Amino acid sequence: MTDPIAWDQARETAWAAGYDAKPAPSELPFAEAAGSALAAPLVAVSDLPAFPTSAVDGWAVAGPGPWRIGGKALAGHVPDALGAGAAVKIATGAQVPEGTDGIIRLEHAEVADGVVAGPVAREWREAGEEARHGEELLPAGTPVTPPVIGLAAAAGHLTLPAHGRPKARVVVFGDELLTSGVSGKGRIRDALGPMVPHMLTAAGADAGPSLGPVEDTLEAHVAALREALADADLVCTTGGTMVGPVDHLHAALAEIGAEYVLNTVAVRPGFPMLLARTADGKFVAGLPGNPQSAVIAVVTVVAPLLAGLRGLPLPPLRTVELAEDVPGRGSFTHLALVDPAGRRLAHHGSAMLRGLASAAGFAVVPPGSEAAAGRSVGLATVPGVWQ
Numbered sequence: 161m162t163d164p165i166a167w168d169q170a171r172e173t174a175w176a177a178g179y180d181a182k183p184a185p186s187e188l189p190f191a192e193a194a195g196s197a198l199a200a201p202l203v204a205v206s207d208l209p210a211f212p213t214s215a216v217d218g219w220a221v222a223g224p225g226p227w228r229i230g231g232k233a234l235a236g237h238v239p240d241a242l243g244a245g246a247a248v249k250i251a252t253g254a255q256v257p258e259g260t261d262g263i264i265r266l267e268h269a270e271v272a273d274g275v276v277a278g279p280v281a282r283e284w285r286e287a288g289e290e291a292r293h294g295e296e297l298l299p300a301g302t303p304v305t306p307p308v309i310g311l312a313a314a315a316g317h318l319t320l321p322a323h324g325r326p327k328a329r330v331v332v333f334g335d336e337l338l339t340s341g342v343s344g345k346g347r348i349r350d351a352l353g354p355m356v357p358h359m360l361t362a363a364g365a366d367a368g369p370s371l372g373p374v375e376d377t378l379e380a381h382v383a384a385l386r387e388a389l390a391d392a393d394l395v396c397t398t399g400g401t402m403v404g405p406v407d408h409l410h411a412a413l414a415e416i417g418a419e420y421v422l423n424t425v426a427v428r429p430g431f432p433m434l435l436a437r438t439a440d441g442k443f444v445a446g447l448p449g450n451p452q453s454a455v456i457a458v459v460t461v462v463a464p465l466l467a468g469l470r471g472l473p474l475p476p477l478r479t480v481e482l483a484e485d486v487p488g489r490g491s492f493t494h495l496a497l498v499d500p501a502g503r504r505l506a507h508h509g510s511a512m513l514r515g516l517a518s519a520a521g522f523a524v525v526p527p528g529s530e531a532a533a534g535r536s537v538g539l540a541t542v543p544g545v546w547q
């Protein structure tokens with residue numbers, strides 16, 4: 161086994177491997193562009209608003225009052241021009257008639273005998289007030305968030321230039337695993353197959369249901385890897401990362417000709433994680449079998465890799481103020497489960513999920529240090545957990 165690389169270096173290495181391998185940008189429907197980054201600046205295809213637009217329900221009037229009522233200006237239509245002394249009822253969002261000098265809000269209007277009177281104001285949004293046709297709205301590299309999609313639609317787009325969503329597949333290894341029923345007699349329920357695909361989806365991948373459990377033989381591992389890689393850009397395996405009697409992942413990677421991007425990380429828990437690349441540029445992330453360690457591998461390697469593949473920057477760490485002391489782990493980074501108030505959680509062993517299920521994420525205690533209560537430290541969040 162090679163020397164483990166530092167935890168922050170592992171994140172950057174995985175991200176850079178993804179960024180280098182990101183698919184060429186293409187014009188994607190909004191649903192496919194969501195979660196990527198703009199590969200070119202977003203430009204307005206019309207003025208925004210495209211026409212003077214009433215901001216209120218009221219009366220559009222022209223010239224000096226009082227104004228004789230005739231007709232309506234409704235949203236979705238081009239109204240006739242207004243002559244001096246005329247008023248039309250106008251709806252919020254309607255194009256303001258040419259010749260309009262002001263609008264009287266409905267609640268301020270006095271209407272009698274076909275004539276309207278009241279205080280007049282420029283209660284509309286001018287054409288081009290938000291953007292001019294051809295103006296750059298957002299630079300290349302901006303993450304395609306839901307508000308960006310809304311703005312792109314408002315500005316006249318149907319597609320966005322972005323990097324397509326990577327396909328990911330989880331492959332679960334282990335003869336001890338059950339997919340239904342309860343644990344006992346040496347068998348345990350598979351906790352990773354039902355969990356990890358949702359994390360991959362939340363991290364920006366198109367992830368189908370997991371494959372497996374795959375039998376603990378080298379042949380079965382190789383066959384499962386080949387099957388999953390046939391239609392995925394990223395395969396996340398679980399278990400078998402060590403060198404125990406039935407740990408076949410390393411041998412299977414050698415058999416399919418994959419090369420390590422990184423092999424073991426100086427972090428506790430989660431140390432035996434790995435990332436490998438196949439000859440045709442696909443990725444295999446080896447998640448350790450202990451469930452919390454597998455999640456740490458998702459946080460450390462898989463989420464940064466997926467961000468890179470989508471053209472996004474390395475996901476930033478949040479910060480958390482610790483409510484109690486957290487010990488270090490010598491020369492390794494310690495990822496310690498904490499709740500949103502910075503308190504450590506019970507049941508935080510690497511084979512456990514009970515602490516993780518209530519956690520805001522992992523407080524990052526760097527190598528060679530311990531973190532005292534009151535200190536602000538990095539918080540590595542788990543894809544799909546929004547505490």
Ligand SMILES: Nc1nc2c(c(=O)[nH]1)N[C@H]1C(S)=C(S)[C@@H](COP(=O)(O)OP(=O)(O)OC[C@H]3O[C@@H](n4cnc5c(N)ncnc54)[C@H](O)[C@@H]3O)O[C@H]1N2
Binds near residue numbers: 337404511
């Ligand atoms: N001699 C050593 N043994 C171990 C070391 C070590 O340094 N020296 N490291 C330990 C650490 S740390 C971890 S993490 C595990 C990693 O093991 P593997 O990735 O090879 O995983 P397995 O041996 O297959 O399983 C470990 C553990 O996790 C359970 N498991 C596996 N898959 C699932 C699943 N889908 N759902 C729920 N639980 C799962 C499995 O039953 C084992 O209990 O190695 C340590 N050993």
Ligand code: MOO
Binds near residue numbers: 431453510
């Ligand atoms: O590091 Mo193992 O990954 O502790 O459970």
